[in-house]
Amino acid sequence: MKLALGPLLYYWPRQSTLAFYADMADAPVDIVYLGETVCSRRHELRLSDWLEIAETLAGAGKEVVLSSQVLxxxxxxLKTLRRIVANGRFRVEANDMGAVHLLTGGDAPVADWIAGPTLNIFNPVTLGMFADLGATRWVAPPEIGRQQIADLRRGLGRAMETEIFAHGRLPLAYSARCFTARHFNLQKDTCEFRCLQFADGIPxxxxxxxxxxxxxGIQTQSAQVHTLLGDLPAVVADGIHILRISPQGEHTGDVLRLFRHALDGRVPALDALREALPLLPEAPCNGFWHGRPGVEQFVSA
Known part of the structure; x- marks a missing residue:
């Protein structure tokens, strides 16, 4: 089973971001998603910077994917999106239908792209439509559970890589309005880039x-940290291909190592979860995976 590092959802200073990805070159992660997916006003890194990071990580043996913006x-x-789609080097994760249109339209449609978690794939017909359009991997929406994922895969009736959100604060909603700016009584267009002050968002x-x-910013997340560390035996039994770990302000590398050790059988899953608890910015939850309210932390009997 592969480990993926999801796109950075927060706004970190340039040097902090560059140092983070330099560390990830040596981390036990197989796939790295890069790019700004939340807010186009976040300009510490431009697309050219993300592409430079991508080349470095690819040189370290990582599979690199460029993620598109959600809104x-x-x-x-749109200009940036066109450049991402036309990069000619790295696979693209489409996070809105505009990206899907650019990937699949025109005279030379892309035949190998990733259907991101915000494409609202909740039934086999929708999943099959994206597969027909050339998607070779899909990332399940983080709010659907184990049984729903199994039903979608069975209903699809063909092979397709499945990736699930396995660790991080849950992305719950996106809005054209910036809630971080509003928190400081600022307008979105004059937000003073207050997100830079909060490595893990504002609780x-x-x-x-x-x-x-x-x-x-424009994204609302859970307070608790969704993690499937304690549920890895069930995840492995289900034949999930890829686990997505979302970057957090500190200890991302340590979390990746705990996942890797648990998957390799070097540490029991529940022991790995206990070791991870001091590394989390908030208490854990896993309710969605079990078909329960997402805020719950459910321990299987």
Missing amino acids: VESESD LKTREGAPFLTLN
Whole structure:
């Protein structure tokens, strides 16, 4: 089973981002997704910088994928998307239908691309449509569970790589409005790039002080950290091909190593989960995988 590092969902300073990916060249990860998927105003790295990182990681033996933006809102966004699709070197993860159209339309459609988790694939017919259009891998939406994923794969009736969101704060929703800017009483277009101050987003609590959500620009995330470390025996038994680990402000490399050790049988899965708890920015959850409310932490009997 392969480990994938998902695209960086947060806005980190340029040097921090470059140092992070330099470390990932030696990390036990097979696939690295690169690019800005959340907000087009995040310009610490441009596409040319992402491509340079991609070449470095490819030279270190990683499979590199360029991820497209989830919400394309301007001609500038579309121009960047066209360049990603036409890069000619790396596979592309399509995260909206505009990217799918560019990949599959025209005189030379791309025959090997990845259907991202925000394409709303919730039934075999939809999955089959994307497979017919040339997608060779799909990333299951993080809110669907083990049984639904199995049903989709069985209903598809053909071989296709399956990747699931295995670790990180759950991306729950996207909006044209920036909630981080609003938190500081700023307009989206004059946000002062406040996201740079929060390596793991802005935590929100209920009036009673319980963790509630996380603000990350136009993206709303869970407060708890979804992790399937303790569920790896079931994940392996289901024949899932790829596990996606989402970058976090600290300890991403350590989390990747725990996943690798657990998959290789060097550490029992539940022991790996216990070792991971001090490395997480918030308490763990795995409810969605078990077909329960996502906020729950469910331990199988």
